[in-house]
Amino acid sequence: MQRVELTEKILDIKREKDLTWKQIAEEIGGYTQVFITCALLGNMPLPSAQAKKAGAMFGLSESEVKMLSEVPMRAPDTQMPPQDPTLYRFYEAILVFGPALKETLHEEFGDGIMSAIDFDLGFERQPDAKGDRARITMSGKFLPYKYHSVSDDVQQLGIKPT
Amino acid sequence: MQRVELTEKILDIKREKDLTWKQIAEEIGGYTQVFITCALLGNMPLPSAQAKKAGAMFGLSESEVKMLSEVPMRAPDTQMPPQDPTLYRFYEAILVFGPALKETLHEEFGDGIMSAIDFDLGFERQPDAKGDRARITMSGKFLPYKYHSVSDDVQQLGIKPT
Amino acid sequence: MQRVELTEKILDIKREKDLTWKQIAEEIGGYTQVFITCALLGNMPLPSAQAKKAGAMFGLSESEVKMLSEVPMRAPDTQMPPQDPTLYRFYEAILVFGPALKETLHEEFGDGIMSAIDFDLGFERQPDAKGDRARITMSGKFLPYKYHSVSDDVQQLGIKPT
Amino acid sequence: MQRVELTEKILDIKREKDLTWKQIAEEIGGYTQVFITCALLGNMPLPSAQAKKAGAMFGLSESEVKMLSEVPMRAPDTQMPPQDPTLYRFYEAILVFGPALKETLHEEFGDGIMSAIDFDLGFERQPDAKGDRARITMSGKFLPYKYHSVSDDVQQLGIKPT
Amino acid sequence: MQRVELTEKILDIKREKDLTWKQIAEEIGGYTQVFITCALLGNMPLPSAQAKKAGAMFGLSESEVKMLSEVPMRAPDTQMPPQDPTLYRFYEAILVFGPALKETLHEEFGDGIMSAIDFDLGFERQPDAKGDRARITMSGKFLPYKYHSVSDDVQQLGIKPT
Amino acid sequence: MQRVELTEKILDIKREKDLTWKQIAEEIGGYTQVFITCALLGNMPLPSAQAKKAGAMFGLSESEVKMLSEVPMRAPDTQMPPQDPTLYRFYEAILVFGPALKETLHEEFGDGIMSAIDFDLGFERQPDAKGDRARITMSGKFLPYKYHSVSDDVQQLGIKPT
Amino acid sequence: MQRVELTEKILDIKREKDLTWKQIAEEIGGYTQVFITCALLGNMPLPSAQAKKAGAMFGLSESEVKMLSEVPMRAPDTQMPPQDPTLYRFYEAILVFGPALKETLHEEFGDGIMSAIDFDLGFERQPDAKGDRARITMSGKFLPYKYHSVSDDVQQLGIKPT
Amino acid sequence: MQRVELTEKILDIKREKDLTWKQIAEEIGGYTQVFITCALLGNMPLPSAQAKKAGAMFGLSESEVKMLSEVPMRAPDTQMPPQDPTLYRFYEAILVFGPALKETLHEEFGDGIMSAIDFDLGFERQPDAKGDRARITMSGKFLPYKYHSVSDDVQQLGIKPT
Amino acid sequence: MQRVELTEKILDIKREKDLTWKQIAEEIGGYTQVFITCALLGNMPLPSAQAKKAGAMFGLSESEVKMLSEVPMRAPDTQMPPQDPTLYRFYEAILVFGPALKETLHEEFGDGIMSAIDFDLGFERQPDAKGDRARITMSGKFLPYKYHSVSDDVQQLGIKPT
Amino acid sequence: MQRVELTEKILDIKREKDLTWKQIAEEIGGYTQVFITCALLGNMPLPSAQAKKAGAMFGLSESEVKMLSEVPMRAPDTQMPPQDPTLYRFYEAILVFGPALKETLHEEFGDGIMSAIDFDLGFERQPDAKGDRARITMSGKFLPYKYHSVSDDVQQLGIKPT
Secondary structure: OOHHHHHHHHHHHHHHOOOOHHHHHHHHOOEOHHHHHHHHOOOOOOOHHHHHHHHHHHOOOHHHHHHHHOOOOOOOOOOOOOOOHHHHHHHHHHHHHHHHHHHHHHHHHOOEEEEEEEEEEEEEEEOOOOOOEEEEEEEEEEEEOEOOEOOOOOOOEOOOOO | OOHHHHHHHHHHHHHHOOOOHHHHHHHHOOEOHHHHHHHHOOOOOOOHHHHHHHHHHHOOOHHHHHHHHOOOOOOOOOOOOOOOHHHHHHHHHHHHHHHHHHHHHHHHHOOEEEEEEEEEEEEEEEOOOOOOEEEEEEEEEEEEOEOOEOOOOOOOEOOOOO | OOHHHHHHHHHHHHHHOOOOHHHHHHHHOOEOHHHHHHHHOOOOOOOHHHHHHHHHHHOOOHHHHHHHHOOOOOOOOOOOOOOOHHHHHHHHHHHHHHHHHHHHHHHHHOOEEEEEEEEEEEEEEEOOOOOOEEEEEEEEEEEEOEOOEOOOOOOOEOOOOO | OOHHHHHHHHHHHHHHOOOOHHHHHHHHOOEOHHHHHHHHOOOOOOOHHHHHHHHHHHOOOHHHHHHHHOOOOOOOOOOOOOOOHHHHHHHHHHHHHHHHHHHHHHHHHOOEEEEEEEEEEEEEEEOOOOOOEEEEEEEEEEEEOEOOEOOOOOOOEOOOOO | OOHHHHHHHHHHHHHHOOOOHHHHHHHHOOEOHHHHHHHHOOOOOOOHHHHHHHHHHHOOOHHHHHHHHOOOOOOOOOOOOOOOHHHHHHHHHHHHHHHHHHHHHHHHHOOEEEEEEEEEEEEEEEOOOOOOEEEEEEEEEEEEOEOOEOOOOOOOEOOOOO | OOHHHHHHHHHHHHHHOOOOHHHHHHHHOOEOHHHHHHHHOOOOOOOHHHHHHHHHHHOOOHHHHHHHHOOOOOOOOOOOOOOOHHHHHHHHHHHHHHHHHHHHHHHHHOOEEEEEEEEEEEEEEEOOOOOOEEEEEEEEEEEEOEOOEOOOOOOOEOOOOO | OOHHHHHHHHHHHHHHOOOOHHHHHHHHOOEOHHHHHHHHOOOOOOOHHHHHHHHHHHOOOHHHHHHHHOOOOOOOOOOOOOOOHHHHHHHHHHHHHHHHHHHHHHHHHOOEEEEEEEEEEEEEEEOOOOOOEEEEEEEEEEEEOEOOEOOOOOOOEOOOOO | OOHHHHHHHHHHHHHHOOOOHHHHHHHHOOEOHHHHHHHHOOOOOOOHHHHHHHHHHHOOOHHHHHHHHOOOOOOOOOOOOOOOHHHHHHHHHHHHHHHHHHHHHHHHHOOEEEEEEEEEEEEEEEOOOOOOEEEEEEEEEEEEOEOOEOOOOOOOEOOOOO | OOHHHHHHHHHHHHHHOOOOHHHHHHHHOOEOHHHHHHHHOOOOOOOHHHHHHHHHHHOOOHHHHHHHHOOOOOOOOOOOOOOOHHHHHHHHHHHHHHHHHHHHHHHHHOOEEEEEEEEEEEEEEEOOOOOOEEEEEEEEEEEEOEOOEOOOOOOOEOOOOO | OOHHHHHHHHHHHHHHOOOOHHHHHHHHOOEOHHHHHHHHOOOOOOOHHHHHHHHHHHOOOHHHHHHHHOOOOOOOOOOOOOOOHHHHHHHHHHHHHHHHHHHHHHHHHOOEEEEEEEEEEEEEEEOOOOOOEEEEEEEEEEEEOEOOEOOOOOOOEOOOOO
């Protein structure tokens, strides 16, 4: 059984039962809707309590429930650059703003990255008289680059302008 | 003169004068630091008042000042997938969360996209006892897909689950 | 069930019943022939009234009818550059005229894009003594680029030469 | 001398003299603004009368004027998929609507292509209360596919459903 | 049913019945052997009289016969660059002689292309004492580029050196 | 000195002296116009008698004349797939007809290839009431595949249907 | 039936019957082990006497035996660059020594290629005190490039330094 | 000034002065030889004390010294897959062992990654009677994946089998 | 039977029986856990004693057991660059440190490579108060490049700075 | 100075002095002509005695002589797949015979590779009445794969069928 086949099965049942991701997330509980959607689409594992609830909801076998809790091979079939317009806009934001974000991040924090692992993602509708907006918030821990010093008594991480 | 040569010149002078993007943005004024950085790196035009200030700051010729206000060919040399780790983390966030964001967006708003044009980008440092975080906020107007109806009296945009 | 399998089924039945897209579009109604074709090929959702008619016409299951109304992952298998000569000519037109269109659009409207979402597409036969022509009309809302100003009282969108 | 260097020179002078494409096209005359822009950017030759006017306008050498009239290697540096958002929207329209256009074209005309050579391109601003639109009209001669018959007395071109 | 499955079926029956393309082309009739081979491999539609004969010859269903007459998505699986040596040699000829052919074509005809649609292809064995040769003749209608003049009374096509 | 710089120099002088490939080929002599064009563009060496004539015609240094006679690295910068429409049509002909040509060649000659080395290329204008045509003739020696037999007394080349 | 499925079947039976390529090649006879392996893997046709023996050995149907004798589409699924380390080393040898081999070949033979069609391949174990070696011998007929002379009485092939 | 030009300058001086990386690292001090090499090649910033020493050693301008301390765009020109055999072997190790490392890491630590930022790299010669070995040690902090819980009082990181 | 199907079967049984790689490696024995994982995932052969134990553990057929001992086509489906974040970090380490490792290796050993064949891989958890670390040790035999001398009495391998 | 500029300089002088690779190799001495050509083209270092002779022969600076002895970044600009026909034939031989060579190598030696580092390359002209042949001999040390056993007292390398 491949993870992608399990995703297809879950989507088939979601369609047949006329479920929304909101309903699914509320029933499974404990995590945000975006996270649970991400897990059911195969890019995150579901903790086992949640996987069991998902199993009950979608009528999955014990083996399929276990698969939901396995650390997956993430994004194996994601097409890059994305050809779907909704996905492409996120990609385009990186094309246009990525280099400026890099400069800004380094100036503020020094040398390092914004973690995509210790990372939160928020999604909300932002009402606006000129047309509602989608608001995506990404919050990642800043991780300073380790510099390999010869003496370990000084922990040497990142460069920060003074 | 190519836009990329102007960027190189600006970065050379920024280095020689020991300027930070923060100082540059404050002196040029009117726009956020990320936006002004983005413009000086060549992915946004600078409105002419700001371009003139930038010209004074960096000692640019009149022709170079004009070029700063031209609509640029955006992201002509941006490497995708990015090989720089700082940039890659943004790319990776799309790989992992992109499909779930698409599902969430459509369930909330119906068929359409989050604009990357009528789009705001916020960047801030988020103090955290376990290590400060970078917080990036993207807010884009939701644009419903136009469906091509035969009669124009009904404006047919997007599908929204009821 | 994958969307591409549903497309294959629809094309099989269209062939067996000797239907044309014109007949299909007339029976389903409400939208242009190009739009309905686009939806049945999997790149647009069909509004539910139309999806039900399509279901009746092609003998689809309830689940398949629902799938027709889902926002699809658009263009997942579209090959780029296209190897089919009919598709390639559209692609070639962008190669040859794209840069000039970009210049013209910016000079006329300022900085921004022609939306491919709030977008109409017309197709018609243009009789011509030297050989009939195909005439494709694309009309997209102009979307000015948002510039990120520090004070929100001034809505800063696009640059327009004066 | 490479054609791309001549383009860069023309853009430099356009910037220095504060010219618009509209002014340039009017001065050069005889062809549409989009066509003349396309030629000066290097994707079309300028007929020699027009090339001479362009030479006078931009102060070009005789050799550069001749180069403007040469059939160019078209689109040698055009990046595909385009990373510039304005160009990408045209590309995206093909991704989303291309397959439906192919079906529509074949149903209306039979087997063949819409020529990208015997091809007109119109661009205009379409005023609209909800926001002005860009309207691009492409009109190409339909060319039926030649089928290779054994006897030449019957000219066998394209398949047309009856 | 996908077109590629029909091709596989036809090749299976050709093998079982020990048919040659020559026999097939003679039985189907009306078109050259190369054309009929091209159609049965899926890159050309067969006119309906010929499709019916092919249906009888290969024992195809009515639906399969119709599919043979549909305008196909051409070359969907053709690998480029070709890894098969026989195909690669044609590709290599373009690599080596393509730029010279472009120069020659433009000098003889002016600006335009040799059509690959209104196009004949001949194949023959050329006896030669030093080893027989394959002789491929491609004859395509020259199509002059349309230049977009502002007044339509002058048909402006192609540039021709005088 | 790189071969591509010599090509650029030759094209500059050709433009300045208002030469056609026909005039150049006649003056250099001995080979077809397509061949001499191909050599001057850098994809074939010129035999030394011809290289000397070319040197006189274009005012080349002795070293440049020698370079014209060197076996070049062929097609180092040729873009594939070609983005120039004139070149693309040749490429498209392979996409559409390549597989059928392969079948035809093997049925006629057995297993092997049409040589692209022992290869002739003819180009001519074919007058036609419905519009003149370009006619390209490729004639390549058939080379049967060598099968590696254990005993060398039998030369084992190609498979030929009987 | 696709050729790749036949290969899979042959490898399954080879595994079940515990056969080595050496045993298979001896039983089939007439050709070298490398050649027969190459043919059974789908990159060469087997002459019909050998195909019949292979059919008996592997229990193939008549249709499968015929397929073994068909000229195949060679290397359709070969991944380049190879990700398998054994295959990669051959690829790497071309990367490192290819340009020097090209220079050496041209200096020795003049302009042309070493045929990969009229080509022998030897493989042997070379005992060596420091560790046995694999020795691969490639012998290909030198094919001089044809130059297209205007008069056919002089056969003009290749350039050879004197 | 581009970072790659500074690297070229440093390598030129290293060659002229006959320096080894070991000598350079000892003179600059404070960090391992691999780290300092990495920084001088442009993939790490040098802390400013070290950058000054490097400036003295290589005779760099003040601006070049500053550039050495800037956070660089990492790996902008690194070719992947690497064509250099020494680099390729590292790449190959990931191809062959990567999936097993992923499984091992997840089984030991749960869901997460080995950081390439908080990361040490050791290199040493390992004497061995059968031939000395290179020993590369990579030590990266394990970073558990953050799961987005609805209540923030429980920090939800990674999945760990029990 | 394809090797990838066998891997899928093994993973299915591992999931059903709730096995860890640690348990599997202990039961199969003789090799490290990483190696056995690598073999069961299809990138290494299992020696026959171990393959038999694996067969018993997973209930494999005799033919499947044999397949486990076959030298596999390694990494046939490994996606590069990896889109999975865990795998990507290894890839990134090569991007950032690869060139410095190359310099270091050559300075220490001279011209040659670190073998990825005569290669050991260690994996261990490294407890650390600031967060445990993963430690990967790669030890490969140094292989000096062979230089092709004209007289074989001098074995000429690698260049080593003195 | 980049290595590729030194290659260009050497080729310029070779052309001016009318040298052949044979003369160069004889003068430099000690290594085969293919090896010395390979080194001068930038894919191998020249031992210092030979580099000095090359320096004298080509009038190189001391720094350039040193660069000839540096371990180069090999094959940085080699285009793959090669578009030059002479190079392509070597590439094609791998496409067609690679998989069979892999099978043969493993059956003869067990699991491992033919080294491309401890590797000899011979080139010779093979007179033949039917046309002379080029004969390339590659001899590489067989390197058995290391299997990672838990106890080091048994050296576990490669799998060999018995």
